[in-house]
Amino acid sequence: MTTEEATTEAPAPRSRLALGALLAQFGLVVIIVAFWVFFSSQASGFLSPFNLFNIGRDLAIDIIIGFSQMVVLATGGMSLAVGAIGVCAVMMAGYLMQTLGLPVWLSVIGALALGAALGWLNGFAIVRTGINAFIITLASANLFSGAMLILTKAVPFNALPPEIGAFGRMKIGFVSPLLVTALVLGVVLFILFRYTTLGRQLLAAGANPRAAAMSGVPVGRIIISAHILSGLLAAIAGLLLVTRLGAAMPSVGGNDWLLPSFLGPVIGGTLLSGGSVSVVGTVLGALLVTTIRSGLLVLQIGSFWLDFFLGVILLLAVLVDRYRGLYAERIRGAR
Amino acid sequence: MNPLRRLAMTEWSGLAAAIVIGGLVLSLLAPNFLTEFNIYVMLRSFCVSLLVGFAQMVTLGVGQMNLSVGALGGLVAICFGGMMEVLGVPLPVAVIAAVILGAAGGLINGVLTERTGINGFIITLATASAFTGINFGITRSIPFYKMPPALVAFGEERISAFPYLLVAPLIVAALLGLFFARTVPGRRLLAVGGNPNAADLSGISRGRSIILAHTLSGTLAGIAAILAVAQLGSAQPTIGADWLLLSFAAPIIGGAALTGGYISVLGTMFAVVLIALIENGMVLAKVDPYWVQFLLGALILAAVWLNRWRAVRTGTA
Numbered sequence: 001m002t003t004e005e006a007t008t009e010a011p012a013p014r015s016r017l018a019l020g021a022l023l024a025q026f027g028l029v030v031i032i033v034a035f036w037v038f039f040s041s042q043a044s045g046f047l048s049p050f051n052l053f054n055i056g057r058d059l060a061i062d063i064i065i066g067f068s069q070m071v072v073l074a075t076g077g078m079s080l081a082v083g084a085i086g087v088c089a090v091m092m093a094g095y096l097m098q099t100l101g102l103p104v105w106l107s108v109i110g111a112l113a114l115g116a117a118l119g120w121l122n123g124f125a126i127v128r129t130g131i132n133a134f135i136i137t138l139a140s141a142n143l144f145s146g147a148m149l150i151l152t153k154a155v156p157f158n159a160l161p162p163e164i165g166a167f168g169r170m171k172i173g174f175v176s177p178l179l180v181t182a183l184v185l186g187v188v189l190f191i192l193f194r195y196t197t198l199g200r201q202l203l204a205a206g207a208n209p210r211a212a213a214m215s216g217v218p219v220g221r222i223i224i225s226a227h228i229l230s231g232l233l234a235a236i237a238g239l240l241l242v243t244r245l246g247a248a249m250p251s252v253g254g255n256d257w258l259l260p261s262f263l264g265p266v267i268g269g270t271l272l273s274g275g276s277v278s279v280v281g282t283v284l285g286a287l288l289v290t291t292i293r294s295g296l297l298v299l300q301i302g303s304f305w306l307d308f309f310l311g312v313i314l315l316l317a318v319l320v321d322r323y324r325g326l327y328a329e330r331i332r333g334a335r
Numbered sequence: 336m337n338p339l340r341r342l343a344m345t346e347w348s349g350l351a352a353a354i355v356i357g358g359l360v361l362s363l364l365a366p367n368f369l370t371e372f373n374i375y376v377m378l379r380s381f382c383v384s385l386l387v388g389f390a391q392m393v394t395l396g397v398g399q400m401n402l403s404v405g406a407l408g409g410l411v412a413i414c415f416g417g418m419m420e421v422l423g424v425p426l427p428v429a430v431i432a433a434v435i436l437g438a439a440g441g442l443i444n445g446v447l448t449e450r451t452g453i454n455g456f457i458i459t460l461a462t463a464s465a466f467t468g469i470n471f472g473i474t475r476s477i478p479f480y481k482m483p484p485a486l487v488a489f490g491e492e493r494i495s496a497f498p499y500l501l502v503a504p505l506i507v508a509a510l511l512g513l514f515f516a517r518t519v520p521g522r523r524l525l526a527v528g529g530n531p532n533a534a535d536l537s538g539i540s541r542g543r544s545i546i547l548a549h550t551l552s553g554t555l556a557g558i559a560a561i562l563a564v565a566q567l568g569s570a571q572p573t574i575g576a577d578w579l580l581l582s583f584a585a586p587i588i589g590g591a592a593l594t595g596g597y598i599s600v601l602g603t604m605f606a607v608v609l610i611a612l613i614e615n616g617m618v619l620a621k622v623d624p625y626w627v628q629f630l631l632g633a634l635i636l637a638a639v640w641l642n643r644w645r646a647v648r649t650g651t652a
Contacts, residue, residue, distance in 0.1 A: 125636070131643055135583065135635065136639075138583055139632045139636045140632065143632035146625050146627075149628070259460065304472045307465070308472055311463065311464030311466075314461040318457055318458070319453075322453055
């Protein structure tokens with residue numbers, strides 16, 4: 001599987017790959033626009049400023065959850081602990097603000113540090129033991145959530161400083177500052193992967209670890225960096241969720257983030273085998289997910305069928321991606 | 336062959352020792368532990384867990400994974416309950432239909448994985464979501480409560496400490512042991528898991544083995560769902576929601592190789608006994624139930640680390 005993917009990718013000229021990704025993103029935009037047209041024609045409330053504001057807030061969190069998975073996928077790994085790290089950061093922030101009464105900025109730093117530290121633990125365990133990232137993060141996700149529940153006794157922090165909720169309700173026009181945060185992070189990640197050494201090394205380690213190691217990339221350290229970054233992003237997503245809910249709840253994150261974390265990047269064209277990322281694609285993928293979720297809500301189909309649609313869409317996305325790859329291969333073979 | 340056999344022996348002996356020590360400690364500390372009723376409760380929880388572990392074990396054997404074990408189990412459970420309550424299907428027919436539904440779900444996973452060549456992880460993540468969606472779409476999270484008395488009795492009755500329910504997983508375990516040790520498709524499945532290229536060159540169809548493993552996995556998840564309904568006395572839509580960790584924990588603690596090609600039916604059984612013992616111990620000690628999740632995570636890490644260490648040692652020795 002991995003080798004097939006590698007042979008598909010390796011000989012392709014960069015420009016054509018980029019063109020393929022661009023076409024895929026264009027297709028995604030068309031699908032999203034079609035959904036928007038459909039939902040707004042079916043329910044007039046869909047395009048109301050209120051709903052747009054809500055979509056923006058949900059979108060922000062979905063985007064960052066997607067980023068958190070994307071940076072690990074770039075190195076050819078995966079993290080099942082994104083949701084667990086997110087909820088640990090949430091409860092850490094709540095504890096620091098409510099129980100210890102620390103100022104907000106210090107609590108935010110504390111929560112982000114915890115996220116990065118838990119990410120580091122994942123990366124360290126994976127690199128040190130050489131065991132599959134799937135099983136390490138499956139185990140660590142349960143360790144993290146379990147420890148969080150034992151320590152907090154699953155009691156939410158409800159009496160947070162009022163600024164927290166106010167930030168979540170703030171509007172710039174009908175855009176939430178949450179969405180602005182997510183988009184700024186997107187720009188930062190775009191620059192990271194496009195223009196910095198660390199970003200290029202992350203991709204190189206994902207595309208072909210052996211070749212990267214031979215060219216002097218410290219693959220182990222790079223994989224740990226990816227997990228630290230992923231933990232940090234998961235913590236940011238958690239913090240935004242705290243501002244959205246105005247409270248730190250132990251029930252957020254966890255396994256609920258598993259599917260969205262893969263949906264965004266995979267729909268957006270990030271390869272599971274590593275070596276490629278698409279920041280714009282991840283944003284668009286998250287937008288598709290949020291659109292469908294909100295649309296089903298506005299149409300009052302409710303959330304019961306949501307999982308079904310998300311699953312089918314993920315399946316279609318990977319199938320289309322696969323056949324696009326095979327088609328490109330065939331064209332190349334014919335020449 | 337000899338060092339391999341010795342390796343297998345040490346795997347089981349380690350687990351068996353942990354079980355014996357754990358059992359001794361529990362029986363000394365908690366007087367309720369060795370009562371007939373408590374053993375019955377433990378054996379009863381063992382039944383569903385074992386089948387869930389087996390469902391993942393067969394996909395690990397071929398070098399795949401199945402994230403949809405729990406979701407498919409939930410779907411089968413509510414279809415099984417719904418068939419009997421709403422459609423009035425007789426119990427034996429419903430059992431057969433539920434097993435077939437499980438197999439069909441697994442077949443979908445297998446065919447999609449094999450035909451597209453996409454990583455089984457992402458395929459089963461997607462189908463898991465779809466199965467859960469159908470489950471909640473149909474039930475709107477309302478359980479089916481009116482189960483036939485025969486089924487409820489089967490789930491509850493016992494001969495001293497032995498629940499009737501235990502019959503099903505024991506038969507399945509014996510059949511699986513036979514399948515992997517003695518039958519051609521079983522050996523082929525493991526050969527594909529151990530080294531797909533070598534299996535290809537020996538003329539074994541990789542695709543057919545992958546499809547077979549996923550179908551078997553779905554079937555086992557279906558049987559687990561039926562037992563879960565019998566055990567609970569109602570068809571809850573939430574059945575299977577917490578199977579993900581368990582399904583990986585049991586075979587991996589039992590010594591299955593994550594890379595495929597090596598599994599242990601007996602090891603998985605011992606692992607499930609150990610997990611049941613831990614859960615029971617937590618209840619008797621009145622500790623937070625969250626500790627179970629934490630300990631299972633730690634146990635998986637310890638097990639994979641131990642397997643890795645053993646592999647490295649035998650590799651260099």
